[in-house]
Amino acid sequence: xxxxxxxxxxxxxxxxxxxxxxxxxxxxxxxxxxxxxxxxxxxxxxxxxxxxxxxxxxxxxxxxxxxxxxxxxxxxxxxxxxxxxxxxxxxxxxxxxxxxxxxxxxxxxxxxxxxxxxxxxxxxxxxxxxxxxxxxxxxxxxxxxxxxxxxxxxxxxxxxxxxxxxxxxxxxxxxxxxxxxxxxxxxxxxxxxxxxxxxxxxxxxxxxxxxxxxxxxxxxxxxxxxxxxxxxxxxxxxxxxxxxxxxxxxxxxxxxxxxxxxxxxxxxxxxxxxxxxxxxxxxxxxxxxxxxxxxxxxxxxxxxxxxxxxxxxxxxxxxxxxxxxxxxxxxxxxxxxxxxxxxxxxxxxxxxxxxxxxxxxxxxxxxxxxxxxxxxxxxxxxxxxxxxxxxxxxxxxxxxxxxxxxxxxxxxxxxxxxxxxxxxxxxxxxxxxxxxxxxxxxxxxxxxxxxxxxxxxxxxxxxxxxxxxxxxxxxxxxxxxxxxxxxxxxxxxxxxxxxxxxxxxxxxxxxxxxxxxxxxxxxxxxxxxxxxxxxxxxxxxxxxxxxxxxxxxxxxxxxxxxxxxxxxxxxxxxxxxxxxxxxxxxxxxxxxxxxxxxxxxxxxxxxxxxxxxxxxxxxxxxxxxxxxxxxxxxxxxxxxxxxxxxxxxxxxxxxxxxxxxxxxxxxxxxx
Amino acid sequence: xxxxxxxxxxxxxxxxxxxxxxxxxxxxxxxxxxxxxxxxxxxxxxxxxxxxxxxxxxxxxxxxxxxxxxxxxx
Numbered sequence: 001x002x003x004x005x006x007x008x009x010x011x012x013x014x015x016x017x018x019x020x021x022x023x024x025x026x027x028x029x030x031x032x033x034x035x036x037x038x039x040x041x042x043x044x045x046x047x048x049x050x051x052x053x054x055x056x057x058x059x060x061x062x063x064x065x066x067x068x069x070x071x072x073x074x075x076x077x078x079x080x081x082x083x084x085x086x087x088x089x090x091x092x093x094x095x096x097x098x099x100x101x102x103x104x105x106x107x108x109x110x111x112x113x114x115x116x117x118x119x120x121x122x123x124x125x126x127x128x129x130x131x132x133x134x135x136x137x138x139x140x141x142x143x144x145x146x147x148x149x150x151x152x153x154x155x156x157x158x159x160x161x162x163x164x165x166x167x168x169x170x171x172x173x174x175x176x177x178x179x180x181x182x183x184x185x186x187x188x189x190x191x192x193x194x195x196x197x198x199x200x201x202x203x204x205x206x207x208x209x210x211x212x213x214x215x216x217x218x219x220x221x222x223x224x225x226x227x228x229x230x231x232x233x234x235x236x237x238x239x240x241x242x243x244x245x246x247x248x249x250x251x252x253x254x255x256x257x258x259x260x261x262x263x264x265x266x267x268x269x270x271x272x273x274x275x276x277x278x279x280x281x282x283x284x285x286x287x288x289x290x291x292x293x294x295x296x297x298x299x300x301x302x303x304x305x306x307x308x309x310x311x312x313x314x315x316x317x318x319x320x321x322x323x324x325x326x327x328x329x330x331x332x333x334x335x336x337x338x339x340x341x342x343x344x345x346x347x348x349x350x351x352x353x354x355x356x357x358x359x360x361x362x363x364x365x366x367x368x369x370x371x372x373x374x375x376x377x378x379x380x381x382x383x384x385x386x387x388x389x390x391x392x393x394x395x396x397x398x399x400x401x402x403x404x405x406x407x408x409x410x411x412x413x414x415x416x417x418x419x420x421x422x423x424x425x426x427x428x429x430x431x432x433x434x435x436x437x438x439x440x441x442x443x444x445x446x447x448x449x450x451x452x453x454x455x456x457x458x459x460x461x462x463x464x465x466x467x468x469x470x471x472x473x474x475x476x477x478x479x480x481x482x483x484x485x486x487x488x489x490x491x492x493x494x495x496x497x498x499x500x501x502x503x504x505x506x507x508x509x510x511x512x513x514x515x516x517x518x519x520x521x522x523x524x525x526x527x528x529x530x531x532x533x534x535x536x537x538x539x540x541x542x543x544x545x546x547x548x549x550x551x552x553x554x555x556x557x558x559x560x561x562x563x564x565x566x567x568x569x570x571x572x573x574x575x576x577x578x579x580x581x582x583x584x585x586x587x588x589x590x591x592x593x594x595x596x597x598x599x600x601x602x603x604x605x606x607x608x609x610x611x612x613x614x615x616x617x618x619x620x621x622x623x624x625x626x627x628x629x630x631x632x633x634x635x636x637x638x639x640x641x642x643x644x645x646x647x648x649x650x651x652x653x654x655x656x657x658x659x660x661x662x663x664x665x666x667x668x669x670x671x
Numbered sequence: 672x673x674x675x676x677x678x679x680x681x682x683x684x685x686x687x688x689x690x691x692x693x694x695x696x697x698x699x700x701x702x703x704x705x706x707x708x709x710x711x712x713x714x715x716x717x718x719x720x721x722x723x724x725x726x727x728x729x730x731x732x733x734x735x736x737x738x739x740x741x742x743x744x745x
Contacts, residue, residue: 062700066693095726096702242705246688249699253707266727280713289716383731387717390733489694489736491701494722494729 004051005163008077010104011088012097013059014376014495016116020088020146021056022503024156029507040417041072046156054086061096063103065212068422074214077107078199084110084163086155091115091128091143092272092496094264098256099249101137105169108200110162111139114155118143124267133263138170147501172202174255179247182209182236186229193219209233209244276496280380289384296377297403300368304361305407305438312360320353339543342536343529351528354583355520355630362411363513365404369415370508372400374500378418379492386490392475393483395421395490398428402471405435406464409631413638414512427475427483429638430648433627434471436464439584443622446588450603451615463623470624470659515637523633531582547593552578566621566660567614567668577621583628613667617660624656672744675721675737677711683742684708690739702726703740 009024011017021029025044042056057076058069065071076082087104089097094115101113113134121128134141140158144151161167175183187205194204197218207215208229221229233244240247283292303309324345331341372378378400386396397419404412412432419425444463448456534552536543544550556575563574572594580587592602595609610618626632626649636645677683685707688698702725703709712722712729720733 062696064693064696064700066696093726093728096728099700099702245696245699246704249704253702253704284713284715284722286714286716379731383715383720383722384717386733387715387719489690489697489733490720491694491697491730491732491736493701494731 003053005049005053005083005160006080007046007052007054007084007086007159007163008080008082009054009056009086009088010073010100011059011116012061012090012100012493014493015059015088015090015093015097016146017056017059017088019501019504020086020114020116020144020152021054022501022507023146023149023152024054027507027510029511049156049160052160055080055082061100063100063207064210065214067420069420071214074212077104077109082109084112084159086112086114086159088114088116088146091118091121092270094128095253095256095260098259099252102174102252102255103206105137105139105172105174106200106203106206108168108172108202110167111169112155112159112162113137113139113141114146114151115141115143116146119145119148119150120270120272121267124270124272126267126270127265129263133259136259136262138172140167147499172200175251178236178239179251182232185232189225189228189232190219190221193221193225196220206248210248211244270496272496272498276376279497280494283377284380284384293381293384296372297400300365300372301407304365304368309361309364312364313357316360317353317357320349320357324349324353339536342543343532346536347529347532348525351531351582352520352525354585355524356517358408358410358630359513359516359520361408362414362516363509365407365411366415366509366512367505369400369404369411370505371500373418374498374504376495376497379494382490382492383494390490392472393479394424394427394475398424401428402432402435405432405437407438409433409435409437409627410516410634411512413631413634414515416638423483426639427478429635430478430651431471431475433631433648433652434467434474434624436467436623437584437627437631439628440622442585442588444619446591446602447606447610447615447619450606451610451612459619463619466620466659467623470655474655519630519633519637523636524629527582527629527633531579535579562657563621566617566657566664567611568618568621568660570609572609573618577625580622581626581629581632583630584622587622613664613671616667617664620663621656621660624652624659626650626652626656672742673738674709674711674723674740674742675734677709677742677744679711679713681744682708682710683744686741686743688740690736694736694739698732698736698740701730703730708745709742 009017009021021042021044024046026047028047029042029044043053046052046054055076057073060070060073063070063074065074085104085107087101089101104111115128115130118128128143130141130143140162142151142155142158144155146152173180183202183205186208187201190204190208191201194201197204197220199215199218204215204219208219236247237243242250283289327349328345331344381400382396384396385399389396389398401412401415404415409432412435413429416425416428419428444460445456448459452459534555535547535550537551538544538549539551539554547553553571553575556578557571559574559578560569560571563569568574572591575594576587576590579590588602592598595602595605597605606615632645632649635648636642639645674683685703685705687705688695688703690698707725709723709725712724714721720731721737722729722731
């Protein structure tokens with residue numbers, strides 16, 4: 001594809017940017033990452049405009065060098081050389097939205113302003129004089145409704161001609177008085193440097209006044225000029241009576257207030273806002289807020305892991321089983337070499353197949369999550385739960401991914417994408433696997449039945465609690481060590497509740513599903529083959545008849561001394577734990593194979609291998625040790641580093657060992 | 672007084688915004704600049720953070736951050 005033009009799509013959070021992006025591109029999207037940081041970079045070809053790409057930049061409120069999102073955006077605008085900017089603003093909240101608009105204008109790039117949610121403004125009896133606003137801002141302004149697909153064609157048309165004719169904003173001056181003089185003095189001072197660096201002088205001047213180090217460095221100004229810059233900023237500060245940042249913000253908001261007075265007729269109180277207030281009176285209620293949140297999450301869990309998701313999973317599993325059987329008999333009839341046959345059926349089909357059966361769970365879970373996110377409820381969850389999470393150095397936003405961890409670590413890790421702070425995100429990812437996932441339930445069930453049949457619920461509950469407690473402890477330790485430093489301040493907009501757009505929800509589901517399938521056929525595919533290899537061959541590369549002779553068993557024997565201090569020195573235990581890396585359910589099935597029984601008979605045979613104490617130790621170890629390969633693969637793609645994913649796995653094993661050892665020690669003393 | 676001391680429903684005008692640089696700039700960008708009027712809408716169930724209303728929209732922030740915003744009641 002020949003790329004003729006590149007457009008940058010920019011706007012505040014919650015202004016309908018993603019909805020507009022989906023309207024502009026349809027399903028024609030590529031999701032990638034900005035280099036070096038885990039900020040999603042989405043781009044897509046605009047419908048009906050061949051070769052014209054639009055890049056969806058992160059939702060930001062200002063161009064500052066503080067968050068990754070802001071830095072990525074600034075760098076893209078300066079280095080990416082977009083042909084035009086599409087700035088989307090929420091018309092129902094125009095004052096704050098125009099703040100970013102003014103900063104974008106300073107770049108001097110061709111630009112179009114899309115006023116979203118104009119239908120809402122009109123329905124509530126408000127008006128915005130679009131023509132006058134356009135004249136005052138010096139750029140084309142178009143009223144649209146992204147959710148209803150209104151005004152999009154006109155937007156594309158105007159955008160194209162603006163970019164093609166390179167129509168720059170007709171004005172960039174919004175200031176008056178001392179700030180005005182200061183910006184002009186600095187502009188003049190750095191003009192040549194800005195031109196050499198390829199940045200608009202006005203934008204560079206403002207950034208230099210704000211003290212954006214990267215821009216100042218790019219400008220390459222000398223000591224003398226630096227001094228003059230500082231001098232004129234100081235002069236302005238003393239004249240205005242505000243420091244540089246407050247003075248610039250004040251200048252912009254004053255200008256916005258002025259143009260809003262001229263162009264906007266606000267309605268008294270919008271229906272949507274009144275409705276939001278009413279919903280919030282219930283959902284963030286002093287006493288009902290938290291119980292309601294728990295009920296909503298339980299419903300999501302029940303529907304995902306109990307009804308819809310698991311039903312679809314079973315269906316998919318049946319399909320995979322049928323396909324496996326067909327391929328199996330096909331290969332047998334063909335008379336293929338038995339080792340190759342085993343590789344395809346026992347290795348690839350069994351391994352990838354068992355992971356793929358999770359796919360419906362992930363799709364269904366993300367359906368609910370994106371509904372909660374797009375409706376505006378997630379912001380309320382953060383609001384309600386923040387205080388609790390802050391105690392372990394995180395913010396309210398981390399609560400939901402951790403909760404999902406109880407279902408499955410994979411979507412939980414994927415869901416951390418919505419966290420705005422890199423530090424919080426990483427820490428949440430590390431802590432999520434401590435929340436006992438549903439795949440570990442078979443292990444707990446078999447052991448409870450074998451050793452504590454009367455106290456199964458207590459054992460189960462105790463394990464879940466232990467997982468959370470260890471997670472909290474690790475969080476406290478990580479806070480003091482690896483993730484030192486101040487948690488990011490929690491300043492977040494609470495948008496009006498809105499009906500989620502079905503198109504956006506479906507596109508997100510598709511995106512997550514594709515992500516998961518891709519991993520199933522790459523990392524998990526390879527891992528399945530490796531595990532198959534280890535299980536099938538012995539140290540002399542002969543096919544084994546008895547699983548106790550396999551490479552896997554040899555590795556199990558090699559590792560067993562490490563687990564011996566825990567009272568788990570038998571090689572069969574370590575072998576079972578190793579296979580648990582492929583999927584946690586495999587722990588139970590491996591134990592039954594090695595103890596020469598079936599899964600249902602396992603409970604009777606287990607006491608030959610475990611004492612009640614070593615059973616508890618084993619359960620604690622299984623609870624905490626390395627997550628499965630699918631989760632490690634998700635970790636890897638979120639951390640963008642195999643090494644980091646591997647370190648997390650090792651870290652978990654270490655924690656598991658320490659905790660299991662403590663259990664063993666305390667247990668031995670008591671008994 | 673500071674913003675964290677404001678009672679629910681009380682209207683106030685911002686006098687100054689303090690705090691560490693990145694927090695402060697973020698607050699300024701969100702429209703919390705001197706002379707802006709704000710009110711506290713509600714308090715989270717656990718007593719922190721708070722929800723404030725300004726410039727026609729709602730924002731949530733923690734008490735410790737609200738403490739850095741000086742306001743005067745109308």
